[in-house]
Amino acid sequence: MRTSFHLLLLTFLLSWQASAAEQRQSNEKPPKTDLSELLKIQSDVQKLLPRVRQALVAIQSGDGTASGVIISADGLMLTAAHVPNDPGKDMKVILEDGTVTTAKSLGLDKTTDAALARLKDRGKPWPFVNLSREVAKAQPGEWCFALGHPGGFDKARGPVLRVGRIIKQTANSLHSDCVLMGGDSGGPLFNFNGEVIGIHSQIWEGRDQNVHVSMAPFLRSWEAMQKSQVIKTWGTGAGGYLGVATVMNDRLDLEVADVIDASPALEAGIRAGDVILSVNGEAMTDQQQFSATVKARAAGDTLKLRLRTHDKERDVSVQLAQKPQDEGQ
Amino acid sequence: MFPSNWPKSRRMKDSKQMTKDEFKMTNGRPAALRARVPLSFGLRHSAFLVLLSPLLLHADPPRLPLPQEDRTNGKHTLAAVERLKPLTVACAARIESPLGRAICTATIVGEDGYVLIKASEVPEVHKTRIKFSDGRSADLREVHRETRLDLLLAQAVGITGLRAVSFGGAHSLGLGQWLCSVADAGKETRIGIVSAKFRRIPGEGAAMGIRMDAKASKDGKGVRIVGIASESPAEAAGLQEDDVLITIAGEKVGAQDRVYDIVRKRQPGEIIDIHYLRKDKEESCRVRLASRSKVLNNWEGEDFANGGVSLRSDNFPEVLQHDIPLLPADMGGPVATLEGKVVGINIARVDRVTTFALPVEAFWTEAQLWIKADRHPPKAVLAQ
Numbered sequence: 001m002r003t004s005f006h007l008l009l010l011t012f013l014l015s016w017q018a019s020a021a022e023q024r025q026s027n028e029k030p031p032k033t034d035l036s037e038l039l040k041i042q043s044d045v046q047k048l049l050p051r052v053r054q055a056l057v058a059i060q061s062g063d064g065t066a067s068g069v070i071i072s073a074d075g076l077m078l079t080a081a082h083v084p085n086d087p088g089k090d091m092k093v094i095l096e097d098g099t100v101t102t103a104k105s106l107g108l109d110k111t112t113d114a115a116l117a118r119l120k121d122r123g124k125p126w127p128f129v130n131l132s133r134e135v136a137k138a139q140p141g142e143w144c145f146a147l148g149h150p151g152g153f154d155k156a157r158g159p160v161l162r163v164g165r166i167i168k169q170t171a172n173s174l175h176s177d178c179v180l181m182g183g184d185s186g187g188p189l190f191n192f193n194g195e196v197i198g199i200h201s202q203i204w205e206g207r208d209q210n211v212h213v214s215m216a217p218f219l220r221s222w223e224a225m226q227k228s229q230v231i232k233t234w235g236t237g238a239g240g241y242l243g244v245a246t247v248m249n250d251r252l253d254l255e256v257a258d259v260i261d262a263s264p265a266l267e268a269g270i271r272a273g274d275v276i277l278s279v280n281g282e283a284m285t286d287q288q289q290f291s292a293t294v295k296a297r298a299a300g301d302t303l304k305l306r307l308r309t310h311d312k313e314r315d316v317s318v319q320l321a322q323k324p325q326d327e328g329q
Numbered sequence: 330m331f332p333s334n335w336p337k338s339r340r341m342k343d344s345k346q347m348t349k350d351e352f353k354m355t356n357g358r359p360a361a362l363r364a365r366v367p368l369s370f371g372l373r374h375s376a377f378l379v380l381l382s383p384l385l386l387h388a389d390p391p392r393l394p395l396p397q398e399d400r401t402n403g404k405h406t407l408a409a410v411e412r413l414k415p416l417t418v419a420c421a422a423r424i425e426s427p428l429g430r431a432i433c434t435a436t437i438v439g440e441d442g443y444v445l446i447k448a449s450e451v452p453e454v455h456k457t458r459i460k461f462s463d464g465r466s467a468d469l470r471e472v473h474r475e476t477r478l479d480l481l482l483a484q485a486v487g488i489t490g491l492r493a494v495s496f497g498g499a500h501s502l503g504l505g506q507w508l509c510s511v512a513d514a515g516k517e518t519r520i521g522i523v524s525a526k527f528r529r530i531p532g533e534g535a536a537m538g539i540r541m542d543a544k545a546s547k548d549g550k551g552v553r554i555v556g557i558a559s560e561s562p563a564e565a566a567g568l569q570e571d572d573v574l575i576t577i578a579g580e581k582v583g584a585q586d587r588v589y590d591i592v593r594k595r596q597p598g599e600i601i602d603i604h605y606l607r608k609d610k611e612e613s614c615r616v617r618l619a620s621r622s623k624v625l626n627n628w629e630g631e632d633f634a635n636g637g638v639s640l641r642s643d644n645f646p647e648v649l650q651h652d653i654p655l656l657p658a659d660m661g662g663p664v665a666t667l668e669g670k671v672v673g674i675n676i677a678r679v680d681r682v683t684t685f686a687l688p689v690e691a692f693w694t695e696a697q698l699w700i701k702a703d704r705h706p707p708k709a710v711l712a713q
Contacts, residue, residue, distance in 0.1 A: 031398070031399060042505055042506060042507050049504060141395050156528045160652075160683075168395065179682050
């Protein structure tokens, strides 16, 4: 974990950049930035910095270094999942002022690289920043700034600031041109309210290819992460794939409306008209619950479904698959 | 049977909504159900959320990725600093190899051809040319080399009427202050901010990036290389594992400590000649040394995706650190505030996030003395 970063060299990234240039949206402000806009950004960053930098921490875990950010007075902390890598792990934490303390990792979402930790010392209020709950507001074009300890804690240097713009928003991440490197992992990306909108996670080779975990997976999995659970799915983070479409029938049963060709469901013998009674013993009452249940499991996991077909009940075991590329979100 | 969620289920039933188990509903939905969509839109929307992403919680649809030109260093943003070009780009020049390859950038400090350059990038001034933004080019004459600052004062031969930079103090700049820098071999500008504290960068000397056999070779005639660092000076010079070093900078080497001593006391950027044996055949090469700290930290390519780093990246009395996206060939160029005051000279591209500039206070008083001494050399005193 010396570099604390994933490097993904993906060519598709270049293709979205190219297509984006051709498809400018019409309702945006005039394209050219003027000096006053830059100076406003500068004064806003300089006003927020003395407060928000206090919540930044350097993390030393194993032989690697990373970053994190405190988000409550009682010491809850956000970082990247690949920093602790497991729940219940002790990590040495250094605050911006040089205070050294210890944190324990709580839950983490290995799919999106989101992780929660807690400073062990509960005796005093910790400096903290708020996280933004308005995930959708972090849109391409918005200015943002990043803090972190690239290369590890360096007292003479202090935390390193970067100012840039959001380039892309995905379901679980933000891309920005705030340039990151090893040691930044887990550090915060801020909006101009001084709220955390991202946690540094990955880079590609280009200078504009810096990926932050957005607040979406944190907000979504908050309770699970507080309970030190590990959210783990494979591949692209889409969760397990069963391949059925459901409908609530006239008797308010959860009924299979369609089964996708070549899906695990079809192979397991699930057919349209089957009523889904339970999954792994948990009674299913609506589609939302069912979908969440399936999605919470990784490709490769096995689900036990209790089905009713023509008034006969039976159990079916299905091994979830990776979601096919062309049906993804 | 459904005491608590009955109303919800009712509505769900009314809408006959259906979803595939994790994503969009596009093609799987029977046409008969499609007609009911307006009735059930609100609910269907909220049921969808769990499946898709929190993005859909909000009315704003996610926008397309930000086009290149709107990014921090895209042309629309850089329009804000376009008017500074006469104070920045026009006061810089490009140092080239005889074949026209960009070596580094120079900052013009005297209208009569004086320029400051990153010294370690030009160990051999006579093998370079300088090219100005007005199209003129000239040979360079080395005036003063200050290794402590990694600065070289040179004069473009036969050139006058240049525009020299106007210096302003750097020490008053705080974190987050915008800066702009000359980039693209002296042609363009890029912006960024002061990104960390002013400070001294200690030096750990030079290295070429080899690991050696602790034992001297059997016949005691050389030292065998057992490992080469990624992107190191040794790798660039073509040295390989199992090569046996015989002489370094003219000195015979019989043990690894000797090699270490010879290399360590030299400066990053210096060139040393090496003779070695490869498969019992004698060969030679020239190695340009780099900062030891950089070579060691990047032994296995840990510092990837950095876009290139300077050979000398440490041992500076004071630096201003900024996040302007530059390349090693941009070093030596001026860094200015958005008012056009030049506050420093870029001195080292260190890693993906770090560029160092020497702040004006660290060199300008001294550099003015070098220029003065060169313009007005002490008169020769006639011997009695």
